[in-house]
Amino acid sequence: MLLFRSEDHVHRWCLANDVPRRPLVSLEQLWGLALAWYENRLTEESRRPGPDEMGEIFGRLGLEDPFWQVRE
Amino acid sequence: MEFDVRVKLTIYGTIADTGRAPTAADVAATLESSLGAVREAFQRLARKRLLVLEPDTFEIRMAPPFSAVPTPFAVEAGGKSYFANCVWDSLGVAAALHRDIDVSTRCGCCGEAMALAVRHGAPVPTYGIAHFAVPAAHWWDDIVYT
Numbered sequence: 001m002l003l004f005r006s007e008d009h010v011h012r013w014c015l016a017n018d019v020p021r022r023p024l025v026s027l028e029q030l031w032g033l034a035l036a037w038y039e040n041r042l043t044e045e046s047r048r049p050g051p052d053e054m055g056e057i058f059g060r061l062g063l064e065d066p067f068w069q070v071r072e
Numbered sequence: 073m074e075f076d077v078r079v080k081l082t083i084y085g086t087i088a089d090t091g092r093a094p095t096a097a098d099v100a101a102t103l104e105s106s107l108g109a110v111r112e113a114f115q116r117l118a119r120k121r122l123l124v125l126e127p128d129t130f131e132i133r134m135a136p137p138f139s140a141v142p143t144p145f146a147v148e149a150g151g152k153s154y155f156a157n158c159v160w161d162s163l164g165v166a167a168a169l170h171r172d173i174d175v176s177t178r179c180g181c182c183g184e185a186m187a188l189a190v191r192h193g194a195p196v197p198t199y200g201i202a203h204f205a206v207p208a209a210h211w212w213d214d215i216v217y218t
Binding site for chain 1: 077081084085088136158160166167169170179180184186190194197198200201202204205208209218
């Protein structure tokens with residue numbers, strides 16, 4: 001998961017690396033993911049979200065493309 | 073407290089305090105446990121996807137959001153230095169530590185230096201956009217690449 005200056009730079013990187021262009025994620029969405037995954041990571045009860053929770057988190061953050069469907 | 077939880081808290085506490093991941097031997101010494109018992113706990117935590125282990129030494133490669141090895145995502149928080157695994161995890165360091173952070177990284181395309189920051193529980197608005205090359209269902213097929 002990389003950071004790019006702009007959508008144009010994502011496009012160039014995908015072409016150069018023969019990678020399909022995927023849905024883009026804003027910094028605000030990324031912060032939402034960071035909180036959901038890691039806010040309690042240093043605590044006794046911390047754990048990674050399960051597939052259903054991940055789906056709920058993605059939906060709440062507006063990440064609803066099939067790209068975000070979880071099959072673990 | 074369950075042994076695996078004590079191992080997990082020792083790992084994350086050490087990283088938060090020092091910026092470095094402990095070895096299995098370090099954790100065994102801290103917990104006054106056997107090295108074998110700690111290695112088994114590392115494996116169980118890895119199966120829960122709370123750790124990623126080196127394939128040859130079985131030491132910690134990732135304790136997400138932290139990386140045990142240098143990466144292009146350098147994070148400063150509270151006068152300490154950390155490495156994160158990816159841009160998501162770089163913000164994850166702020167979420168995990170509940171601290172302001174500064175991230176030094178580079179554009180994935182052109183290599184231009186870029187900076188991110190979190191202040192008072194929110195990212196400072198800046199330019200930049202993240203791109204995930206691997207669909208969510210396949211993140212753990214090769215988590216180091218992801």
